Structure formats: structure tokens, C-alpha cells
Amino acid sequence: MKNTGFSILVLATLAAIGWTFLTPDALRNGPTVEKLTLTGSSTIAPLAAEIGKRFEMLHPGARIDVQSGGSSRGIGDARTGLAHIGLASRALKADESDLHAHTIALDGIALIINQSNPVPALGRKQIVEIFTGKINNWRDVGGTDAPITVVNKAEGRSTLELFLQFFGLQGTDVKPHVIIGDNQQGIKTVAGNANAIGYVSIGSAAYEAEHGAPIKLLPLDDAEATIDNVRNGSFPLSRPLNLVTHGKAYGLAESFIEFAQSDQVHDLIEAQYFVPIYR
Amino acid sequence: MISSKRNTLSLSTADRRLGAILGLLAVTAAMVAVSILFFLIDESRPLLNRISPARLILDASWHPTQGLYDLSPMLSATLLASLGALLLAVPVGIGSALFGRYYAAAWLTAGYRRMIELLAGIPSVVYGFWGLTMLAPWIGRFEPPGVSLLTAILVLAIMILPTVALTADAALAAVPQSRHRCAAALGLSRWTAISGVLLPSARKGIVSGILLAAARAVGETMAVLMVAGNVVQHPHGLFDPVRTLAANIALEMAYAGGDHRAALFASGLVLLCIVLILAGTVQWYKARDFYDQK
Numbered sequence: 207m208k209n210t211g212f213s214i215l216v217l218a219t220l221a222a223i224g225w226t227f228l229t230p231d232a233l234r235n236g237p238t239v240e241k242l243t244l245t246g247s248s249t250i251a252p253l254a255a256e257i258g259k260r261f262e263m264l265h266p267g268a269r270i271d272v273q274s275g276g277s278s279r280g281i282g283d284a285r286t287g288l289a290h291i292g293l294a295s296r297a298l299k300a301d302e303s304d305l306h307a308h309t310i311a312l313d314g315i316a317l318i319i320n321q322s323n324p325v326p327a328l329g330r331k332q333i334v335e336i337f338t339g340k341i342n343n344w345r346d347v348g349g350t351d352a353p354i355t356v357v358n359k360a361e362g363r364s365t366l367e368l369f370l371q372f373f374g375l376q377g378t379d380v381k382p383h384v385i386i387g388d389n390q391q392g393i394k395t396v397a398g399n400a401n402a403i404g405y406v407s408i409g410s411a412a413y414e415a416e417h418g419a420p421i422k423l424l425p426l427d428d429a430e431a432t433i434d435n436v437r438n439g440s441f442p443l444s445r446p447l448n449l450v451t452h453g454k455a456y457g458l459a460e461s462f463i464e465f466a467q468s469d470q471v472h473d474l475i476e477a478q479y480f481v482p483i484y485r
Numbered sequence: 486m487i488s489s490k491r492n493t494l495s496l497s498t499a500d501r502r503l504g505a506i507l508g509l510l511a512v513t514a515a516m517v518a519v520s521i522l523f524f525l526i527d528e529s530r531p532l533l534n535r536i537s538p539a540r541l542i543l544d545a546s547w548h549p550t551q552g553l554y555d556l557s558p559m560l561s562a563t564l565l566a567s568l569g570a571l572l573l574a575v576p577v578g579i580g581s582a583l584f585g586r587y588y589a590a591a592w593l594t595a596g597y598r599r600m601i602e603l604l605a606g607i608p609s610v611v612y613g614f615w616g617l618t619m620l621a622p623w624i625g626r627f628e629p630p631g632v633s634l635l636t637a638i639l640v641l642a643i644m645i646l647p648t649v650a651l652t653a654d655a656a657l658a659a660v661p662q663s664r665h666r667c668a669a670a671l672g673l674s675r676w677t678a679i680s681g682v683l684l685p686s687a688r689k690g691i692v693s694g695i696l697l698a699a700a701r702a703v704g705e706t707m708a709v710l711m712v713a714g715n716v717v718q719h720p721h722g723l724f725d726p727v728r729t730l731a732a733n734i735a736l737e738m739a740y741a742g743g744d745h746r747a748a749l750f751a752s753g754l755v756l757l758c759i760v761l762i763l764a765g766t767v768q769w770y771k772a773r774d775f776y777d778q779k
Contacts, residue, residue: 355630360715360736361550362745377548383630384726385715387736391617394711398622401629 241269242458246280246293249313249364250447254293256474257310257466264465268458281305284450290459292450295364306455307448310466311480314408314436314444315365318393320400321420325349328424334373336403339381344401357395357404358382365389369405372443389479390414396421408436408444409479436481447480525754532747541751547717549737549745556752558719562727563759565720566634566709567702570641575695577642578649585650586657587679598654605647613708616640621712628724632714635723640712641705645698652694656687693767700763704756706731730756 244254251274258270277294284292284305298307317333319325325348328336335341337356345351358380359366370377384402386392389410396402397419411423412433423431427442435441455463465471472482536554544555585597616636625631660683668678684691714726715736728736730752738749 353629355625361548362737362741377551378546382716383714384632385717385728385736387710387715391711394617395621395632398618399625399629399631 239269240267240458241271242291242462243271243273243289244291244293244449245273245275245283245289246450247277247295247364247447248274248362249295249367250293250310250449253311253447253474253478253480254449254466256478257471258462260471260474261462261465265458265461268462270462280450284452287452290451291455291462294448294450295368296445296448298448298450304452306451306453307446308451308455308463308467309446309448309483310471311447311475311482312436312444313364313368313447313480314431314433314441315368315405316408316411316431316443317403317405317424317426318396318411318421319403319424320396321422322400323349323422325424330373330427334375337373337375337380337382352401355383355399355402356381357384357386357392357402359392359405360385360387363387365405365407368443368445393419393421407479408433408441409476409481433481437483444481522757525750525757528750529747529754532744532751541748541755547733549741549748552744554748554751555717556730556755558717559728559730559733559752560755561719562634562713563703563729563731563756566637566641566713566727566729567699569634569638570645570702571695571699573638573642574646574649574698578646578698579653579691581646581650582653582657583679585654587675587683601647601650601654604643605651609644609705609708610711612640612644613711616708616712624724630714630726632712632726633724634713634720634727637709637713637727637729638723640708641702644705644708645702648698648701649694652697653687653691656690656694657683659690660686689771692770696763696767696770700760703759703763704731705729706735710735 251272255272258272261270262268277296280292280294281302283289298305328347332347336354341347342354344354384395386395389406392404392406393414396404408431415421415423425431429435429441431441436444449463449466451459475482541554542557544553546553547555585594589597620639621631621636624636664682664686668682709729710732713729713732715728715732716726717728720727733752734749741749
């Protein structure tokens with residue numbers, strides 16, 4: 207019959223659609239599923255989700271649910287028990303001693319300029335004045351007579367948040383000439399513009415500079431912008447990425463934290479341009 | 486309708502079945518478009534319920550994390566960049582179609598058309614990369630920072646040029662042979678025939694192509710994101726960096742939450758409205774049968 211092939215195709219399509227819709231139900235009714243809820247910092251959330259995926263593969267019974275909403279939410283949810291683990295992209299404050307912080311990685315950002323720019327270093331005050339538009343020529347900070355191109359990050363990025371917080375600025379204070387999304391775009395922009403200054407995650411900047419991108423990482427407070435200096439704590443513009451628990455972690459939460467701190471996830475940490483910690 | 490049976494008076498079962506299945510698929514495609522519209526409305530509602538939509542163009546600036554949602558600079562940048570790209574791409578595109586169809590030697594025509602088709606097939610991110618690493622630094626040497634409205638216009642113009650050229654070419658190809666012969670019989674010169682007979686006959690197709698190209702320019706994201714500079718401001722000149730609506734969504738969506746996220750969906754809604762207006766104009770223009778009525 208002529209139509210057989212066609213009928214088979216239609217049936218196969220319907221079967222595939224049915225399969226797609228029905229499988230999750232089958233999973234839901236499956237054997238005991240233990241769920242782990244993580245909430246907090248939008249910086250850590252993507253990383254935690256990646257680690258969660260790998261953790262689920264190793265522990266078939268576990269479901270890792272990650273929601274972002276800021277470090278304060280992470281601290282609050284961990285304290286009230288709404289989440290098993292809170293995500294906080296900062297060190298714990300003095301009044302948070304009831305919580306335990308487990309650092310899984312470090313996040314540092316480096317100021318970058320074009321390689322052809324002769325300026326060797328900038329002080330904190332100079333950086334603030336450049337980004338707020340009070341200094342707009344490289345001549346004023348010991349460079350050549352050329353207008354400065356300020357490269358800023360798009361709203362919502364954690365790099366922007368850390369940068370503003372570190373230099374005590376508001377988002378509206380910065381007077382940018384170029385706004386970029388991810389680190390790569392920032393590096394390409396600075397590499398292509400001899401008079402640009404920007405800031406990106408140290409991991410990506412160090413990698414690109416090593417692989418021939420014509421950019422320079424500026425030292426800050428006499429500390430070279432290197433991954434090693436972020437790791438040993440001498441580079442000031444950095445912060446820890448913490449998993450926070452109320453009291454001592456036990457059960458699934460404990461094994462997740464152990465997994466997130468192990469070297470099995472270092473490739474995931476580096477893929478997000480954070481700095482893994484070697485223990 | 487083409488039937489798979491010799492007797493065309495009644496449809497065969499195969500045709501009826503195929504018709505039903507194809508109808509179902511067509512409805513699915515239409516439903517996707519409608520559901521995207523509803524999705525955008527639904528996602529931007531948390532914000533639009535609380536603040537008046539007028540604030541989307543009347544707020545002081547775009548700082549969504551501080552509760553300021555002014556989309557108007559991005560609206561003007563989107564429209565100006567697209568308009569600028571059209572001003573460059575339309576004359577060149579129509580010229581290239583005329584050249585390929587009426588002036589070029591036969592052996593050149595085929596190769597030339599392949600080249601234009603190739604240009605249409607290059608992914609937009611490649612244009613963006615070229616703009617970011619070659620064009621922007623070059624413009625930056627004269628007018629820093631280089632990434633600017635002008636760079637966006639140039640990259641967009643190159644991107645929509647093949648759309649304009651190919652649709653114009655197809656429209657010219659569809660002009661009936663009888664018009665060519667009439668023009669020849671009247672003893673018109675080649676240029677008079679083109680400007681007086683062939684171009685007006687193909688006008689509908691050419692204008693539809695231009696509007697399609699405009700829709701593509703309005704919605705282009707990655708290439709513009711890489712070369713426009715993305716500073717939220719009404720441009721005062723060609724060398725000012727600007728941010729388009731599409732680039733705004735791509736830049737901020739990954740890290741947005743709450744009202745910020747809803748505001749981005751609202752910019753998506755505005756973008757969709759612009760594209761709908763363009764598509765509606767195409768339909769309206771096609772429906773007007775002005776040339777053949779005379």
C-alpha cells in the first residue's frame with residue numbers, strides 16, 4: 207500500500223511527542239527522590255546549577271534545585287531553612303556567625319588596557335575619576351595625549367556589581383563610552399582600541415593575555431592581577447563564592463558541598479572564569 | 486489545487502488525509518507565533534500592571550535595577566540604525582539587481598548571483614566579529630570609541646543588502662515578457678524601459694523586499710550588540726555609541742530578575758510591535774493593486 211510509509215511516519219511522530227510529554231511523569235512517580243534546594247547569589251547560581259547537573263549524574267536519586275535572588279536571599283533562606291544551602295558571593299559578616307560558609311571558588315576582576323598603552327598602573331582614586339568621567343585623557347594619568355574610552359559592563363552582571371561595590375560607586379555614576387556583555391567582548395573591545403580601559407574576570411583576562419591578545423592587566427594596590435594572587439588573597443579586587451549552611455551540613459547537603467569543593471568540578475569553575483581553590 | 490488523482494472532481498482519501506495533516510501543522514506554526522505574543526505580554530505584566538506603560542518612554546533613564554525604565558533611547562537607536570542601513574542598502578541592492586538582470590554578461594550574472602546568495606548565508610555573528618575587530622578600530626582612529634551608530638549602520642547595511650538585492654532581482658524576473666516586448670516595440674532605450682516600465686512593474690515586490698529587510702535590521706541582535714557600543718542614549722551624531730532594543734535584551738537577560746526581567750520582556754514586546762507594523766505594511770502594500778488598476 208502506498209500510504210504505509212507515510213502512516214508509519216505519522217505514528218512515529220505521535221509516539222515521539224507522547225514520549226516527550228509522558229516521560230517526566232514516569233520519573234516523578236519513580237523511586238524515592240531526595241531534593242536539595244539552593245538559593246541566593248546570581249553569580250554563583252549558574253555555577254551551582256552546572257555542579258548540580260554533574261552531581262545528579264553521580265547520585266541518581268538526588269534532585270538539585272537552584273534559584274537565584276541575590277546573596278542576601280541566600281543568607282536569609284539558609285537561616286530560615288527555606289533552602290538547604292544558601293549561595294553568597296561574599297564573606298560572612300560578623301553578625302552571621304551562626305552560619306557556616308564553604309568556599310567553592312574565588313572571583314576576581316582585573317582592569318585591562320591595551321598593550322600599546324604606556325600607563326603602568328593606576329591608583330584607586332584615578333580609576334574612580336576615569337570611570338566617572340572626571341579624567342578623560344590619558345595624559346592626566348601619565349599616558350599619551352589621547353581621549354580615554356571607558357568600557358563598562360551591562361546592568362545586572364556580577365562583575366559590574368563587584369566593581370561598583372569595591373570602588374564605592376553607584377551604577378548611575380559611571381560614564382561609559384562602550385557597554386559590553388561578556389568578558390570576551392570586553393577583551394576584544396580593549397584589544398581593538400588603544401585608548402580603552404575596561405574590567406573583566408581575572409580568569410578570562412589572564413587566559414587571553416597569555417594566548418596573545420594585546421591587552422595588559424593593571425596591578426591594583428601594588429598587587430599584580432594574577433590568578434595566584436587571587437588565590438593567596440593578596441589581590442584586593444576579589445571575593446569568595448560561598449555555599450552557606452545553618453549549622454553543620456549533613457546528609458545530601460554535606461555530600462554536595464564536599465563534591466562542590468573537590469577537584470572534580472574545577473573544569474566547571476574555570477569555564478565560568480572563576481578561580482578554583484586547590485586543597 | 487494539485488490533486489494526486491486523475492479525477493479532479495472529488496479529492497482522493499490520500500489528499501484529504503494529507504490536507505488535514507498539513508492543516509494541523511500550519512495551525513501549529515500559527516499558534517507558536519500567537520503564543521509568543523501572549524508569552525511576552527504575560528511576562529511583562531508584573532511590571533506593566535504596577536507602573537504606567539507611559540513610563541517606558543518618559544522615565545529619566547534606563548537603570549532597571551534602580552527602578553528607571555526608559556526605553557525611548559533604545560527605540561530611537563533601533564529606528565535610526567535600521568533607517569540608516571536601508572538608506573545605504575536599498576540603492577546598492579536595487580542597483581545590483583538591475584546590473585545582474587539587464588547589464589551584466591550572462592556568464593557574469595550566474596556567478597554574481599551566487600556571490601550575493603553567499604552574502605545572505607553568512608551568520609550575523611561573523612559580520613559582528615568582523616565589525617568589532619576590523620571596522621570599529623578603524624573608525625575609532627578618527628572618532629573614538631569606534632563602536633557607534635555608524636558602525637552599526639554599516640554592518641546592518643551589509644547584512645540586509647542581499648535581502649534587498651535578491652527580492653528585487655526576483656521581482657524584476659517576474660515582470661511579464663510582454664512588457665519587455667512592448668517597451669522594445671516602442672523603441673525605448675534600455676534605461677527608459679527600466680525606469681519607465683520594468684521598475685514600476687516590479688515595484689510591489691521590491692518594496693515588500695525592502696520592508697522585509699527593515700524587519701531584519703530591526704531585529705538583528707548579535708552583530709549590533711558587538712559593534713554599536715551599547716550605551717543607552719539618544720544619539721547626537723553618527724559616532725555616538727547606541728544600544729538597540731534587541732541588543733538590550735541579549736545583554737541583560739542572562740542576569741536579570743524580577744522587575745528588570747519584566748522590563749526586558751516589555752522591550753521585547755515593543756520590538757515585536759515594530760516588526761508587526763512592518764509586516765502589516767507589507768500586507769497592506771501588496772493588497773493595493775495600484776499599478777495594474779491604471
